[in-house]
Amino acid sequence: xxxxxxGCGRVGATLANMMDRAGHQVSVIDYSSEAFQRLDPxxxxxxxxGNGVDEDxxxxxxxxxxxxxxxxxxxxxxxxxxxxxxxxxxxxxKVVCRIYDPIRERTYHELGLETFxxxxxxxxxxxxxxxxxxxxxxxxxxxxxx
Amino acid sequence: xxxxxxxxxxxxxxxxxTLLNQGHEVLLLEKDATRYQALSEELGEAVxxxxxxxxxxxxxxxxxxxxxxxxxxxxxxxxxVICQMAKRRFNxxxxxxxxxxxxxxxxxxxLGIDITVSPTKAxxxxxxxxxxxxxxxxxxxxxxxxxDFVELRIPAESPTIGKTLxxxxxxxxxxxxxxxxxxxxxxxxxxxxxxxxxxxxxxxSPEGEDAIRKAFGALG
Numbered sequence: 001x002x003x004x005x006x007g008c009g010r011v012g013a014t015l016a017n018m019m020d021r022a023g024h025q026v027s028v029i030d031y032s033s034e035a036f037q038r039l040d041p042x043x044x045x046x047x048x049x050g051n052g053v054d055e056d057x058x059x060x061x062x063x064x065x066x067x068x069x070x071x072x073x074x075x076x077x078x079x080x081x082x083x084x085x086x087x088x089x090x091x092x093x094k095v096v097c098r099i100y101d102p103i104r105e106r107t108y109h110e111l112g113l114e115t116f117x118x119x120x121x122x123x124x125x126x127x128x129x130x131x132x133x134x135x136x137x138x139x140x141x142x143x144x145x146x
Numbered sequence: 147x148x149x150x151x152x153x154x155x156x157x158x159x160x161x162x163x164t165l166l167n168q169g170h171e172v173l174l175l176e177k178d179a180t181r182y183q184a185l186s187e188e189l190g191e192a193v194x195x196x197x198x199x200x201x202x203x204x205x206x207x208x209x210x211x212x213x214x215x216x217x218x219x220x221x222x223x224x225x226x227v228i229c230q231m232a233k234r235r236f237n238x239x240x241x242x243x244x245x246x247x248x249x250x251x252x253x254x255x256x257l258g259i260d261i262t263v264s265p266t267k268a269x270x271x272x273x274x275x276x277x278x279x280x281x282x283x284x285x286x287x288x289x290x291x292x293x294d295f296v297e298l299r300i301p302a303e304s305p306t307i308g309k310t311l312x313x314x315x316x317x318x319x320x321x322x323x324x325x326x327x328x329x330x331x332x333x334x335x336x337x338x339x340x341x342x343x344x345x346x347x348x349x350x351s352p353e354g355e356d357a358i359r360k361a362f363g364a365l366g
Contacts, residue, residue: 053223055249077199080230081223081253088256103201104227107234 001025004066004092006052006082007073011098013038015070020045027061030073052082055089068094076101083113150175150212152198152228153219154185157244157265161218162192173207198228201235209236218244226250229259255289282359285347293319293349296358300344304363312336314361317354323347 001024005016008030016028017040026045029052030036036047050057052073063069069086071079076099083097098116099105105117147170151158154176162174166189174189176182177197185193196203198217209215215232217225222245229241243254245264254262271284286295300307306314311322311334325332326345332338340346340362350358 053250054247055253075223077221077223077227081226084226084257085253089253101200104199104231107201107231111230111234 001067002062002065003027003068003070004029004058004061004063004086006030006069006071006079008032008035008038008047009072009074010038012070012072015072016045017043027066029057029061053078053085055085058082058085058090063090063092066090066092068092068096070096070098072098076104080104080108080113087113147171147213148208148211149173149214149216150198150204150207150209150232152215152217153224153244154178154181154193155218155220157218159185159189161216162189166192175203175207199224199231201231204231204236209238212236212238214238214240214242216242216244220246222246222250226254226257226259229254230257233258282355284355288349291349293351294355295323296348296350296355298346298348298358298362300340300342300346300362302342304340304342306340306362307342308339310337310339314340316361317350317357320348320350320354320358323349 003019003024003026005012005026005028008016008028012028016026020026020040020043027048028036028039028045029048029050031049031051033049039047046061048057048061052058052071063086069083069092071082073079079097079099083095086092087095096114096116097108098118099108100117100119102117102120105115109115149165149170149172151162151172151174154174158174162172165172172192174185174193175196175198176185176193177195179195182193182195194207198204209232215229215238217228219225225243229243232238232241240260242261242263243259245251245254245262246266248264248267251262251264283297284294285297288295322334324347325334325338327341346362348358
């Protein structure tokens, strides 16, 4: 699969490395060249320096031939705009957009964008852990039984 | 009218001042604390500190009863989101966005922003209008009609000089609205004859632009 990833932060770089190792054709866009240092030394994909809401940069990254696009910069609005360009202008089949702000995430989800909100998901997971029985207590009780 | 403006840069500031003077109810939103301080000293309660991209800020600003939301930050992605959130969440009737990159016009239109204003493009067309060698100047886009309002100056070598409009093959969906000759306006009809240096104002579909340039020999 040809995948374009916007944002080479921790998430973007990890995703790019994973997809590259899985044998996909990956292009990563970031406006800072230092960000590309997060990629594996043997990363075989392409790195493109530039602004991800600029159509020319997206074209250089191969958005026209892309099967999938993920927007994971640290700016919600940048991700939203780039994802909409990928979807509406370049008709990329699979577009995923990370949005930290839960309200914004809901709005764009309703608008038909495939969105992902780390804030809600992270908080939910933390809540589950907090409300579950502490592992130490569980172990102690099991000891009593024996 | 109640107008909410997102982004308190120079454009946001002067826009707020002008609209207040015109008697409108205006609220300017600025997220940066230092900039907000400076703005509030002059604009008082007309400026509020907050990010216009945030639904809660817009809710408090009374976005539901706003007639217009104008996004004039220096970032196109922020302007897009301000306008889209205003439209989708708060049903604001008219949204206006500043475009920093003129190439974003198409995507903004496609995504439902009512009006876009590109200072870059405005300056470019001013330059074109001021340079005498340029003979074809797009003046205005009539979006709902799908037409452009353009200006042409007839060059000396134009094949249309001495011909009447009846004799000139105009592209379909185009219409000559006005000819300005020696500073006099002329409402053209089929018998109007074209002369050198005529300034022609025409309505033309985007596809017809090249044809009309060729027809008048105004290729500059």
